[in-house]
Amino acid sequence: MAASLSPVEFRVPPVDAVALETRAADLATRSIKKRAKVQGLCLAVSMMDLTTLEGMDSPGKVRQLCGKARRPLPTRPDVPPCAAVCVYPDLVPIAVEALRGSPVQVASVATGFPAGRTDRQTKLREVELAVAAGATEIDMVIDRGAFLAGRYGLVYDEICAVKEACGAAHLKVILETGELRTYDNMRRACRIALLAGADFLKTSTGKVTPASTLPTVLLLLEAVRDHFLETGRMVGVKAAGGIRTSKDALRYLVLVAETCGDLWLSPRWFRFGASSLLNDVLLQLEKERTGRYQRPADFSAD
Amino acid sequence: MAKHVDKADPVAAPELRFGGVWQYEPAPETTDHCAIAARYQLYIGGQWTKPRSGEYLATIDPATERPLSEVALAGDRDVDAAVKAAQKAFPAWRARSGEDRARYLFRIARILLERAREFAVLETLDNGKPIKETRDVDVPLAAQHFFYHAGWADKLDLLFPGQRPQPLGVIGQVIPWNFPLLMAAWKIAPALAAGNTVVLKPAETSPLTALRLCEVFEQAGLPPGVANVVTGDGRTGAALVRHPGLAKVAFTGSTEVGKEIQRAVAGRGVELTLELGGKAAHLVFEDAALDQAVEGVVRGIFFNQGHVCCAGSRLLVQESVHDLFVDKLRRRMGRIRVGPPLDKNTDMGAIHSQAQLARIRELVAAGVDEGARLHQTACDLPAKGFWFPPSMFTGVSMSHRIAREEIFGPVLSVLTFRTPEEAVEKANNTSYGLSAGIWTDKGARVLWLAARMQAGVVWNNTFNRFDAASPFGGYKESGFGREGGRQGLRAYVRLAGGLSPG
Numbered sequence: 001m002a003a004s005l006s007p008v009e010f011r012v013p014p015v016d017a018v019a020l021e022t023r024a025a026d027l028a029t030r031s032i033k034k035r036a037k038v039q040g041l042c043l044a045v046s047m048m049d050l051t052t053l054e055g056m057d058s059p060g061k062v063r064q065l066c067g068k069a070r071r072p073l074p075t076r077p078d079v080p081p082c083a084a085v086c087v088y089p090d091l092v093p094i095a096v097e098a099l100r101g102s103p104v105q106v107a108s109v110a111t112g113f114p115a116g117r118t119d120r121q122t123k124l125r126e127v128e129l130a131v132a133a134g135a136t137e138i139d140m141v142i143d144r145g146a147f148l149a150g151r152y153g154l155v156y157d158e159i160c161a162v163k164e165a166c167g168a169a170h171l172k173v174i175l176e177t178g179e180l181r182t183y184d185n186m187r188r189a190c191r192i193a194l195l196a197g198a199d200f201l202k203t204s205t206g207k208v209t210p211a212s213t214l215p216t217v218l219l220l221l222e223a224v225r226d227h228f229l230e231t232g233r234m235v236g237v238k239a240a241g242g243i244r245t246s247k248d249a250l251r252y253l254v255l256v257a258e259t260c261g262d263l264w265l266s267p268r269w270f271r272f273g274a275s276s277l278l279n280d281v282l283l284q285l286e287k288e289r290t291g292r293y294q295r296p297a298d299f300s301a302d
Numbered sequence: 303m304a305k306h307v308d309k310a311d312p313v314a315a316p317e318l319r320f321g322g323v324w325q326y327e328p329a330p331e332t333t334d335h336c337a338i339a340a341r342y343q344l345y346i347g348g349q350w351t352k353p354r355s356g357e358y359l360a361t362i363d364p365a366t367e368r369p370l371s372e373v374a375l376a377g378d379r380d381v382d383a384a385v386k387a388a389q390k391a392f393p394a395w396r397a398r399s400g401e402d403r404a405r406y407l408f409r410i411a412r413i414l415l416e417r418a419r420e421f422a423v424l425e426t427l428d429n430g431k432p433i434k435e436t437r438d439v440d441v442p443l444a445a446q447h448f449f450y451h452a453g454w455a456d457k458l459d460l461l462f463p464g465q466r467p468q469p470l471g472v473i474g475q476v477i478p479w480n481f482p483l484l485m486a487a488w489k490i491a492p493a494l495a496a497g498n499t500v501v502l503k504p505a506e507t508s509p510l511t512a513l514r515l516c517e518v519f520e521q522a523g524l525p526p527g528v529a530n531v532v533t534g535d536g537r538t539g540a541a542l543v544r545h546p547g548l549a550k551v552a553f554t555g556s557t558e559v560g561k562e563i564q565r566a567v568a569g570r571g572v573e574l575t576l577e578l579g580g581k582a583a584h585l586v587f588e589d590a591a592l593d594q595a596v597e598g599v600v601r602g603i604f605f606n607q608g609h610v611c612c613a614g615s616r617l618l619v620q621e622s623v624h625d626l627f628v629d630k631l632r633r634r635m636g637r638i639r640v641g642p643p644l645d646k647n648t649d650m651g652a653i654h655s656q657a658q659l660a661r662i663r664e665l666v667a668a669g670v671d672e673g674a675r676l677h678q679t680a681c682d683l684p685a686k687g688f689w690f691p692p693s694m695f696t697g698v699s700m701s702h703r704i705a706r707e708e709i710f711g712p713v714l715s716v717l718t719f720r721t722p723e724e725a726v727e728k729a730n731n732t733s734y735g736l737s738a739g740i741w742t743d744k745g746a747r748v749l750w751l752a753a754r755m756q757a758g759v760v761w762n763n764t765f766n767r768f769d770a771a772s773p774f775g776g777y778k779e780s781g782f783g784r785e786g787g788r789q790g791l792r793a794y795v796r797l798a799g800g801l802s803p804g
Contacts, residue, residue, distance in 0.1 A: 014743045016763050019594030029434060031329035031646040039324060222593050225318065232316040253324070258637050261320040 005195060010152045012191045015183035015219060024214035030254045037250065038288050041281050044249040045072055045079055047267045049107055049238065051086040051275050052302075053114075053206065059094045062087055065302050066098035073282050073299075076289075082278070083267040084137055088113070089130040096134035107137035107172070111162060114176075114205035116141040120158065127165040138162070139172045139238075139273075141205060142189060144179045152192055159196035172200035172238055172271075177216045178208035186216060190223035194235055204241035206273065211241025217252055221259040234263065240273025246284040249277060275302075318633065329646040331433045336423040338510065342373045344380055344533065345516040347387030348526025354379045359535065361509060364430035365643050365652040365687040373509045376532035378541045381501070384530040385547040388472040388499040391527030396469045396497040400456030407452035407495060409522040414445040417518070421511060425483055426643045428510040430652035430688070431606050433644050443768055444487035447786070450770035451495035454791060458496060461788055467795035469497030470573060471549030474542045476563075477512075478555040479505035479654055480609040480710075486512045488785050489552055490529055496794040498549070501530045503542050505555075507655050509533040540566070548572055552793070554611070557708075557734075557779050575783025575793045577775055579708040580611045580736030583729035584765065585719070585751065586619040586627060590741035594763065596630045599714070602739060602765035604638055604650055604692055608712040609658070611780070612737035614765050615709060618728055621718045628696055628716060632677055635692045640681045650712060653688040662690050662711035669695050669704035674715070700731060708734070722747065726754045735777025739765045758784070 032040055050069045052061060062085070069082040084105035085095050095106045108130040112118035127138055140162050146154040163171050173193040177186050193201055201220045204211035217239045224235045237260075239252050249272060256264050264270050279299045287293050341358060343350040353374040360372045376384070395403070414421065421444075422436035431440075458467045473493045477485035482504055493500045504512035516531050532538055536559075543551050543563050550573035553563050557578040567574050584602055586595050602614030619627050643651030653659045670676055674695040683689035690712055698705050698715040705715050719725040729738055738757040740748055752760045758776040761767060768774065773784035783793050 013593070014589065014591045016591035016594035018764060019591065019597050022764075023594070023597045029438070029646070030326065032326060033329055034327045036325060036327040043324065229316050229318075257320070257324055261318040262323040263319060265323040 005153065005156060007152060009195060010156070010188060010191055012184070012187045015187050017183050020183060020219060021215045024218045024255070027218075027254050027258060028214055028251045030251075032250045032254070034288075038285065040250050040253050041246055041285050041288075042078070042080060043265065044246075044253060044272060044281055045082060045278065047271050048082040048278055049084045049086045049240070049271050049273045050082045050278060051206070051240075051273050053086070053088060053109060057088060057091060059091065061302070062091045062094045063098045066095055066104070068278070068300060068302050069104045070099065070102045072278060073285070076285070079282070079285060083271055086139060086273060089126055089133070089135070092130055092133040092135045105136045106134055107139055108133075108135035109139045109205075111140040113139070113141055114207040116143055117145075120161065123158070124161060124165045127162055131165070131167055131169045135169060137170045137172060138166050139174055139202060141174045141176060142193070144176055147180065147185070147189060152188070155189075156192045156196050159193055159198060163197045170199040171197070172202045172236075173198040174202045174205055174240075176205055176208055177203050178210045183215070183219055186219055187223060190220060194223065194227045198235060200236040200238050200271065202238035202240055202273065206241035209242075212239040212243055214251060214255065218255050218259060221255055221264070224264075225260045234269060236269040236271065237264070238271040238273055243272055243274050244276050244280060246281045249281060320637065326647050328642075330642065330644045331419075331423055331426075331646055333423050333427070333644065336420045336427075338371050338424070338427075340371060342371060342509070342513045342533070344374045344376055344384070345513065345531040346380070346384045347390070347530065348520070351380070351383070353377065359506060359533070361428060361507060363427050363687075364654050365684070367686050367688075370427055371510060373513065373533040376503075376534040376538045376541075381532055381538060381541040381545060384501045384532045385472055385474070385542075385545045387527040387530055388501050389547055391525060392469075392471060392499045395494075395499055395525060395528050398497075400458060403495060403497065404452040404455035406522055406524050407448050407455060407491060410518055410524070411445045411448035411452060413518045413521050414441065414448065418442070418445070421483060421514065423644070424514060425511050426651070428508050429479065429482060430643055430654050431609075432648040432651040433646055434648065435606060440481060440484045443770070444484045447484075447487040447491045447770045451491040451791070455495040458791070458795065461791060462795065462797055465797040467496065467797055470794060470796055471498060472547055473498050473500045473550045473552060473794070474545065474548040475500055475502045475552045476539045476542060476555065477502065477504055479508040480606060480611070482508040483511035483515065485554055486515055489554075492785070492791050492794050493552075494528060496791060498794055499528045501532060501542060503532050503534065503539050506533075506535040543567060546570070550574065550794070552783075553577070557781075560781060573793070575775075575785070576781035577611065577783070577785060578736075578779060578781040579710075580613065580734045580776065580780050581616060581706065581708050581732045582612055582614045582734070582737040582739070582757065583616045583618050583732075584614040584739040585725045585729060585741060586617065586623070587742040587744075587747070588620045588623045589743045591743060591763065592623065592627060592630060595741040596627070596634050598739060598741065598763070598765045599631060600634055600638070603714045604635075604712050605766050607650055607653055607690075609654055609710055610766065612759060612766065612774075613710075614737070614739050615714060616705060616729075617714055617716045618719050618725055619716065620725075621720050624716075624718050628694075631694065635677075635694065636679050638679065638692050640679075640683065640689070640691060642684070650692060653690050653711065656688055658710065659688040659690060662709055662713060665704055665707060665709045666693060666713055669698070669702060669713075669715070672702045672704070674698045674702055674704060700728060706732065722751065726751065730754075730756045733779045736775075736780035737761065
């Protein structure tokens with residue numbers, strides 16, 4: 001396991017809340033129509049981590065979700081498959097089986113999701129088991145308790161350890177921005193995760209409100225952009241929780257397009273974590289094709 | 303971070319790329335709800351009146367150079383008729399209760415908002431500024447000024463307790479081309495709220511929204527003569543400010559013309575407020591929220607193509623973060639979308655006029671000659687119309703013309719400082735004093751600096767924010783008097799003072 005860094009390494013520039021929110025609101029006024037809208041929505045589908053993280057999840061539900069992820073709109077081959085299906089660790093084998101032969105990745109939450117209130121050994125073991133079961137992406141949660149207590153080294157060490165346990169699997173680090181509260185905290189958490197080797201920074205578990213917001217994702221994008229310009233290493237961003245409409249999705253894509261640019265406009269570097277978003281995107285895509293809104297019941301419920 | 307050597311992804315040099323994967327489609331605002339007449343007359347005493355001279359001036363769309371309409375050229379006799387109409391309307395208007403005057407102003411504000419899209423499109427066509435700004439800034443703020451001053455109309459006694467505020471009489475108002483509707487609202491709303499009547503002279507090159515505002519006055523049933531609009535050129539403005547029937551002149555525009563006006567009204571017992579040019583400084587300290595400071599600097603100089611008297615045209619950045627900050631700024635400038643002003647995704651529109659474009663080019667050439675380094679973003683500018691790319695000079699010294707003269711265009715001059723004292727000295731080393739921006743995370747430093755900045759407005763960690771309740775105005779050659787807020791209303795009343803009958 002990597003040794004702790006000096007606290008000096010975790011210093012970050014301050015963030016001004018008013019100006020950050022103003023910039024996010026300004027970019028939210030971009031008007032995305034016609035071809036740009038269709039292209040953006042298809043891109044959004046390809047970036048989606050179709051997610052189900054409920055106590056009542058069943059193998060049947062996961063299989064259905066996997067089917068949806070492989071072919072979101074069976075009548076339209078131009079609509080790409082989703083990026084991944086995201087489930088709890090015990091359902092990873094079901095998802096692996098259902099997605100065999102498809103480009104769709106299997107993501108598993110781990111490390112005592114969503115609260116992360118368990119010991120280090122259990123967290124690491126959970127990651128190892130999920131990876132062994134075939135998960136190619138791990139969504140971990142950071143130790144917010146340690147973070148808010150100022151024990152940044154501990155947070156860093158844990159991410160390093162989880163990264164090691166992931167092996168070849170991609171590590172997404174959930175900051176749970178809704179619990180970090182301030183943008184300064186979020187920026188610092190980004191720094192810690194970036195230094196610890198995260199492959200993705202992810203906003204939220206979806207279990208805490210507020211989850212993903214435009215200013216928060218803008219902040220994450222600025223952090224990965226600066227890290228890239230400093231080190232040459234690209235890190236992805238995943239906006240998760242509370243994203244339900246096509247309009248929201250396009251607004252996030254605008255943030256990506258105007259902050260990080262072309263390199264990040266791919267499912268390799270930007271993801272949406274969502275469950276109900278997909279059907280709204282499909283509804284809009286069909287509306288662009290036919291000129292009419294379909295009934296919501298025309299799209300499979302999952 | 304020595305222990306963690308990042309595994310570099312196969313990306314050659316760490317530089318960002320933009321615009322190759324996903325492009326926005328053109329998103330033009332429709333113009334069919336905004337009919338423009340072939341010709342506009344003068345609005346005098348509630349009547350659309352032909353100019354005695356029979357002369358008209360063309361007004362064009364600066365983004366395409368297409369003629370939009372022509373407006374009357376008011377001469378001395380037309381101006382005289384307008385002042386007389388305002389004089390005639392004055393006794394009845396001042397005699398109305400404040401509550402009654404408020405009703406008209408509220409009505410004007412509401413109609414402005416109802417017709418917001420029409421006004422936004424018209425302003426964009428006539429001025430060249432992007433629809434995003436007219437829609438989100440110019441028109442809502444103009445309406446806010448009417449709402450705000452409507453609220454004061456029946457409370458003037460509370461605003462100036464024991465001083466029995468009285469209106470002055472007929473106010474002559476001359477406004478510039480950079481915020482045509484907004485400036486008209488800034489001038490007219492407080493004047494009418496306080497019981498004055500006005501004659502407004504819009505800029506020669508952007509008269510259309512002020513004329514459409516007259517349609518709103520008609521729609522609101524404003525009594526004839528309370529607000530009059532005379533279009534024309536510099537001669538019209540000169541005739542207005544020289545007219546003996548005025549009680550006060552309010553002018554927003556260039557320092558040069560402001561000085562002429564001050565000479566013209568000297569010794570006549572006419573009140574005067576001037577809001578003139580500027581060469582505002584942003585002070586960026588190393589502890590500032592740099593990414594947000596970049597946003598503020600961009601907003602400060604590229605908002606409205608830099609045609610803003612309080613534009614933050616000088617960037618003073620602490621030497622320790624100069625290179626980093628300039629890098630960030632350069633990248634961010636590349637994201638400014640310059641193009642058709644009616645496109646909803648356009649961030650920066652057309653330069654307002656050929657003359658202004660020539661002035662910007664001249665000063666930019668002077669900057670290059672004097673040895674400063676010019677950075678311009680690579681953007682495809684339309685062939686027709688007046689255009690200038692977002693520009694930044696680094697390596698500027700205090701003696702350069704681009705550090706001293708108001709460019710009134712999208713050109714930023716970057717200088718450095720090492721200590722707070724040096725920052726203050728450089729910021730104040732200008733003949734202007736309209737606004738300043740302070741970017742730091744330290745509260746105590748903000749207060750220390752704000753007390754020392756010779757500027758009418760000091761923004762902290764933001765820039766170019768306006769509100770009807772906030773007084774706006776300058777020091778030194780940026781003029782005197784305030785507009786907006788309670789201080790702004792003070793310029794439109796005579797205070798009797800004491801308790802004796804006046």
